[in-house]
Amino acid sequence: MSSAPRVSIIIPAYNEGDDIVPGLDRIMEAVKLDAEVLVVVDAPDDTTVPVVESYAAEHPRVRIVINSYGRGPAQAIRFGIDTASARTVVVTMADGCDDPRQIDDLVRLVERGVVVAAASRYMPGGQQVGGPRFKNFLSRTAGVSLNIFTNAGTRDATNSFKAYDAAFVKEVGIDSRDGFEIGLELTAKARRLRRPVAEIPTIWLDRQFGQSNFKLSLWIPKYLRWYRFAFGPPLTVEQLRSRTSGAQTSLPSTARD
Template sequence: MTITPRVSVVIPVYNEGESIVRCLDRILREVLLPAEVLVVHDMPEDTTVPYAQEVARTDPRVRTVLNTYGRGPANAIRFGIDSAVAPVAVVTMADGSDDPRQIDDLARLVDRGVVVAAASRYMPGGQQVGGPRLKRMMSRWAGRTLHWFARVGTRDATNSFKAYDTEFVREVGIESRTGFEIGLELTAKASRMRLPVAEIPTIWLDRQLGESRFDLGRFMPSYLKWYFFAFGRRLTAEQLSRRGPVSPVPTLEKESSASG
């Protein structure tokens, strides 16, 4: 009997190689809700793919998905959310920085009615361990000021580890095309629509394997755009969707063990 997923876990990857196995093992062990785990890659030759497909051979919840929206983390996340079968999509990184035990809790918050549920490093009980000092300071400052003055519903609007109501995402669309600013974009849009955003504390650990793809200089303009967008009058979904192209729901190109 096929069980319909209640949560789609979206993992953008780029040449993670064998390290993806540990990431997937932790997610599959800790996520108790009916789930699908989408390993979203930009190119068929990505080194992550054969290792993820090996895991998929023993656990049908996992499948590799080829992103056709264009290269880069923003496009991979866009494609992953559009490919999600479940009503809730949780975006998490492949580097082990996020705590997979919290995926169920984030998904349940969305199930209860919030459109964005954030794992927060900056609320009481949260913590950030490691990472570049300047990036930490800027992220914390942005989170606090958005919480205080724009009332966005979370102290950590820039964290990528979030759960989303997939219907909400498809309604307002995703404009980001650069990096990891999607989390801030969707939080800002929810705030402008006066829709509920919630948070739970998390402990974020800087990645131990591989190299980060975060380029502060390159991504900063996009972050600033959405930071300032969070301040403003109430907008409707129709007004938001007119701002940019809404991602079409893709025809899935599955590369799971069943098809390979």
């Protein structure tokens, strides 16, 4: 590309193999904006690599990226955002559960001035179909209650499917190192800085193939930390960084094994 794309789409992947292809096909069909698609894996021997390399031969917007920050989805997302060339980044999952038809609208919300644009399962018009009932209950309860009590700007703060102003992400930093809690972390940070957050409805469908890498029992404490952080008075960027930077502890490297 001779100039930066309008959006960088970040897809953390872990041994998806051929299962990643339907989701990539839907992205290619749905996204009309100039975009690059970065599929981020932890190692060159990940089964996703040859599949995406073959796919990229016909779809030059797509490329594989090897994460050098460390194992796990949070590190993969961090690396993808740091590698992205667009001013707006969208994080979406490799399992095909997210609806890519929302990507263009999420990008336009960021371009209008919000720092976090969330695809929301829990607002009117949104829906979650399938998935573990207890996990769904926790996610909905956390998102809706956070919005009621803190005016977070979205009823689905835990959803990873979000668009971000890349400059905002670089300004506040990402402290998560393990799971998929980055969406909640950046929403909580935006709330404490009183930066604008917005949402649009989406329909999430549980994956129909492959196996989820979500480790509920291991990652709940990480979500609780950022849920609690969203409550509190406004902070400056300097105050926020001093309270959050370096405070994360890492999970064992077996978290995704």
